Amino acid sequence: MKRFFVLVLALGFLFAGCAKRAITVQPEQPVAAKEEVQKATTSEAPKAKEEKKIEVKKVEPAPVTKEEAKKVETISVKEAVETKESQAKFENIHFDFDKYDIRDDAKPVLKVVSDWLIKNRKNKMLLEGHCDEVGTNEYNLALGERRAKSARDYLVTLGVAKDRFEMISYGEEKPLCKEQTNECWQKNRRVQFVIK
Amino acid sequence: MSIEARSQSPRATRSPRRIRPSADRGEKSEVRSIRLKFFLVIFSLFTIHFSLFTFADAKVYIDITSPEKTRFPIAIQEFNGAEGKDITDIIRNDLDITGFFMCIDKNSYIESPAQAFDSKNWRIIGAEAVIKGTVSVDQNLSVRVSLYDVFDGVEILRKEYKGQRSSIRQIAHAAANDIYRHITGEDGIFRTKAAFIAEDEDKKGLYIMDWDGAEIKRLGIRGDFVLQPHWSKDGTKIVYSSERSRQWGIYLLDFTKMTERKIFSSNGLNMAGNFFPNGDEIVFSSSKDETYGIYSLKIAESKITRITSGRGIDVSPSVSPDGKQIVLVSDRGGSPQIYIMSSKGYDVRRLTFEGFYNTSPSWSPDGKRIIFVGRNAGKNQIFIIAPDGSGRTMLTDTGNNEDPSFSPNGGFIIFSSDRDGIKGIYIMRANGESQKKITPAWLKASNPKWSPN
Numbered sequence: 001m002k003r004f005f006v007l008v009l010a011l012g013f014l015f016a017g018c019a020k021r022a023i024t025v026q027p028e029q030p031v032a033a034k035e036e037v038q039k040a041t042t043s044e045a046p047k048a049k050e051e052k053k054i055e056v057k058k059v060e061p062a063p064v065t066k067e068e069a070k071k072v073e074t075i076s077v078k079e080a081v082e083t084k085e086s087q088a089k090f091e092n093i094h095f096d097f098d099k100y101d102i103r104d105d106a107k108p109v110l111k112v113v114s115d116w117l118i119k120n121r122k123n124k125m126l127l128e129g130h131c132d133e134v135g136t137n138e139y140n141l142a143l144g145e146r147r148a149k150s151a152r153d154y155l156v157t158l159g160v161a162k163d164r165f166e167m168i169s170y171g172e173e174k175p176l177c178k179e180q181t182n183e184c185w186q187k188n189r190r191v192q193f194v195i196k
Numbered sequence: 197m198s199i200e201a202r203s204q205s206p207r208a209t210r211s212p213r214r215i216r217p218s219a220d221r222g223e224k225s226e227v228r229s230i231r232l233k234f235f236l237v238i239f240s241l242f243t244i245h246f247s248l249f250t251f252a253d254a255k256v257y258i259d260i261t262s263p264e265k266t267r268f269p270i271a272i273q274e275f276n277g278a279e280g281k282d283i284t285d286i287i288r289n290d291l292d293i294t295g296f297f298m299c300i301d302k303n304s305y306i307e308s309p310a311q312a313f314d315s316k317n318w319r320i321i322g323a324e325a326v327i328k329g330t331v332s333v334d335q336n337l338s339v340r341v342s343l344y345d346v347f348d349g350v351e352i353l354r355k356e357y358k359g360q361r362s363s364i365r366q367i368a369h370a371a372a373n374d375i376y377r378h379i380t381g382e383d384g385i386f387r388t389k390a391a392f393i394a395e396d397e398d399k400k401g402l403y404i405m406d407w408d409g410a411e412i413k414r415l416g417i418r419g420d421f422v423l424q425p426h427w428s429k430d431g432t433k434i435v436y437s438s439e440r441s442r443q444w445g446i447y448l449l450d451f452t453k454m455t456e457r458k459i460f461s462s463n464g465l466n467m468a469g470n471f472f473p474n475g476d477e478i479v480f481s482s483s484k485d486e487t488y489g490i491y492s493l494k495i496a497e498s499k500i501t502r503i504t505s506g507r508g509i510d511v512s513p514s515v516s517p518d519g520k521q522i523v524l525v526s527d528r529g530g531s532p533q534i535y536i537m538s539s540k541g542y543d544v545r546r547l548t549f550e551g552f553y554n555t556s557p558s559w560s561p562d563g564k565r566i567i568f569v570g571r572n573a574g575k576n577q578i579f580i581i582a583p584d585g586s587g588r589t590m591l592t593d594t595g596n597n598e599d600p601s602f603s604p605n606g607g608f609i610i611f612s613s614d615r616d617g618i619k620g621i622y623i624m625r626a627n628g629e630s631q632k633k634i635t636p637a638w639l640k641a642s643n644p645k646w647s648p649n
Contacts, residue, residue, distance in 0.1 A: 135555070138424060141444075168444075169444070
């Protein structure tokens with residue numbers, strides 16, 4: 001595509017105003033009032049955006065009965081599970097913070113993966129490296145890539161040909177879990193096995 | 197970007213039909229799509245500047261390099277005329293956000309805007325400089341600005357700015373630049389921009405905004421993941437990394453042509469670094485040969501040259517402003533640390549020794565300082581250090597603070613922070629003072645890079 005489009009977001013910029021000096025003779029009511037008006041109007045922007053989103057959601061389920069709505073939802077959930085099953089046929093393997101060496105608890109999973117690949121010779125595999133959000137994002141991308149490579153190298157030692165793997169790092173961009181807890185971060189420091 | 201012309205260019209006269217005058221600041225937020233090529237218009241300022249008068253014996257009123265924390269008291273009298281208040285507000289905000297000025301409350305002013313400048317009226321209320329101006333509007337906007345030195349009782353600057361009504365912000369920023377230069381002796385940053393990454397409906401995109409957070413615009417770039425824009429030295433291009441079809445490639449957006457093209461991609465991870473001073477060469481990191489390496493890429497010739505290789509991670513390379521050195525992040529010592537080497541890859545030495553996680557280095561425009569992200573008490577903070585390893589200082593202490601880069605005059609730093617709960621973009625003085633969020637509360641934004649002009 002040669003032509004690109006830009007979305008222009010004409011945004012109100014909130015003027016915080018200057019530091020006021022103590023010399024003030026009268027309280028600055030008119031200005032304060034205006035500032036409030038500005039604040040009120042600028043805060044409309046996100047609201048309008050949110051309202052729009054909510055409206056769309058409201059419109060969709062309206063003609064559908066509750067049961068139908070449930071069906072629709074169930075189907076989409078099923079699909080998600082199915083794709084997940086084919087992707088997550090194997091458990092994720094996990095890593096320590098800022099590390100990309102294969103932990104002992106990952107080795108049984110890698111054995112299962114290699115056995116499967118040795119049986120299913122036609123399949124290729126994508127190894128996705130991921131990180132928690134604790135680090136900085138460029139370094140995390142590199143770390144995720146190293147994690148995928150560690151997994152690949154280990155699988156090669158188990159007898160799978162190197163050219164059956166592809167690797168991609170998503171760094172901290174695709175977290176499984178979005179809370180800011182150690183447990184959550186551990187879940188995110190992972191390699192996922194995707195059968196192609 | 198600075199267009200100071202005696203006459204308007206032909207494009208300037210055409211442009212009002214092409215660019216929609218933006219809604220008044222604060223009115224409402226609109227999302228509109230315009231052809232990206234017209235985006236060029238935004239990058240040019242169609243104003244004429246007439247320097248009517250400049251005081252010959254320039255003196256510096258504030259030494260911005262001094263650690264002193266007193267603010268320079270300045271009075272900004274509301275300009276008369278239709279757009280007078282808006283222009284005065286923009287100038288006042290520009291000066292205020294730098295942290296060097298204290299704008300004196302206008303209710304204490306004795307002199308009315310219509311009266312001629314009399315230093316006695318300002319000395320009483322403690323002003324050391326006074327800005328007065330007039331605005332006249334016909335088809336175009338004409339702004340006349342005067343700056344007075346209260347102590348000496350003289351006018352030190354008188355300048356007239358003309359431009360289309362739609363370029364009101366640029367005109368006000370240009371005036372603020374001149375005022376700033378006359379008081380500090382340094383170039384102002386008020387017409388600079390920032391490129392950054394933001395999330396819109398869960399998709400990451402590349403955005404541009406004015407340095408003060410106004411005029412936020414999303415560029416129509418494909419790809420779910422976009423990272424780390426870097427400006428060319430002349431400000432007409434940016435390079436960035438984007439993941440498309442399971443490959444991380446390096447892309448170049450040329451604002452003069454409004455085109456994007458892939459300049460490098462391969463298996464593995466490819467991440468763009470900044471430009472060499474020659475303007476047509478960038479540094480980047482790649483794991484294309486499975487081992488990490490730092491490379492240079494001559495864009496026009498598509499020629500890559502390997503600079504380093506290693507078994508571990510070598511990423512985030514940044515070329516020094518003189519082009520002679522590269523600062524990078526490497527885990528060769530067991531944890532991510534910052535290293536400096538020659539631009540040919542020789543004389544590698546470690547720069548950071550404190551902490552177990554130091555990343556995201558970036559040079560100051562004079563090459564005398566490096567800012568980076570270090571981990572402190574479980575959070576990411578921004579640090580500054582000299583290239584010889586001395587003077588390591590932490591500049592932030594609330595929340596996680598990442599992605600620092602300097603303003604073109606070296607006086608300020610733009611960065612991202614989650615201190616408000618959601619990641620947004622902030623600016624601060626290079627000594628860590630006057631930290632201020634510039635992106636709106638609802639926008640999840642990161643990876644800012646200050647434009648060079």
